[in-house]
Amino acid sequence: MATPAATKRLTKEYAAISRSPPPYIVAHPSERNILEWHYILTGPPETPYEGGQYWGTLMFPPDYPFAPPAxxxxxxxxxxxxxTRLCLSISDFHPKSFNPAWEVSTILTGLLSFMTSEEMTTGSVRASEHERKLFAQRTRWWNSTGGGSKQTTAHNSNTRGIGAIKAGDGGAKFRAEWPEIDEENTKWMKEKRINPQTGLPTPTQSQQQHCLPEVAGLGRRPGGSATGVGAVVQGGQVAREAGQGWLGRNKWRILFGTLFSYILVARMLGDGAVPSAG
Structure with a gap:
């Protein structure tokens, strides 16, 4: 439970950040717990995160601002x-380095700055610029669908703890905290024909009709058991064979048969030759 000082401070900060939000940042406390804040960072232009919608939480201690949030x-x-809890100078990993003068806007601005850098810490991962751009394109879908699943199982122990979100909750938590933004995301997915289960665009009927048989062969699963790379390799073989005639598939047999016949005829002619005089 928050102390009166923490409640007063966080109430004041909510009013300030609502009145004048920092660039690319919105945030608010949960209606049930003023110590639980939800934020959304919008990926800044000219970064791999451009246009992405990054949702997270700040879990403040009861004695804030004398201790930092998770x-x-x-x-x-x-x-x-x-x-996963992030190890930053502004987080609960380093309580002694936290400055009580820092506010929610200061913390989130620092988080955004760290995100757009390449500095590594506990909770950070490495990925290519291309991979991060792909993640950015799927952020709205992930937030509003929980990753396309309505299961409630957590992926690993890193998601445990107060403030953690179980991936696969069907977007329930996001929807509860950001109903207006969730509605916008749902409308965006319909306009872009995003499959709610996969996060990928649904191909139109014309795109499906233009899929050639040879290309369709790449997606087949010969024998009903091949998956992944194996299915692609075997499917490619099916497509290649579909484009070859009998001559193409049996050229090696014809070649070896011709060579064997030539050797046999040569030996017969050699055996029937008249021997020369000594």
Whole structure:
């Protein structure tokens, strides 16, 4: 339970950040617990995160501002492990370095700055720029669907703890905290024809009709058992054979048969030759 001082301080900060939010940042406390804050960082232009919607939580201690919050980012980003406590100078990993003058806006601005850098710490991961751009394209879908699943099982022990979000909750927690943004995301997914289960665009009927048989062969699963890379390799073999005639598939047999016949005829002619005089 928050102390009266913490409640007063966080109430004041909520008013300030609502009135004048920092660039690319929005945040609010939970209606049930003023110590639990939810934020969304919008990926800044000219970064691999451009346009991404990154949702996370700040869990403040009861004696804030004399101790820092636990910081998590739930949305997969290619920068942080989802829903894992981050080790930053502004987080609960370093309580002695925290300055009571720092506010929520200061903490989130520092988090955004760290995110767009390449510095590594506990809870951060390495990924290519291309991978991070792909993550950015799927952030709205992930937030509003919980990753396309309605299961409630956590992925690993890193997601445990107060403020952690279980991936696969069907977007329930995000929807409860950000109903207006969730509605916008749902509308965006419909406009972009995003499959709610996969996060990928649904191909139109014309795109499906233009899929050639040879290309369709790449997606087949010969024998019903091949998956992944094996299915692609075997499917490619099916496609290649579909484009070859009998001559193409049996060229090696024809070649060896011709060579054997030539050797046999040569030996017969050699055996029937008249021997020369000595």
């Amino acid at each position: 910081i998590r980012m739930h949305t997969p980003s290619g920068r942080f492990q989802p829903s």
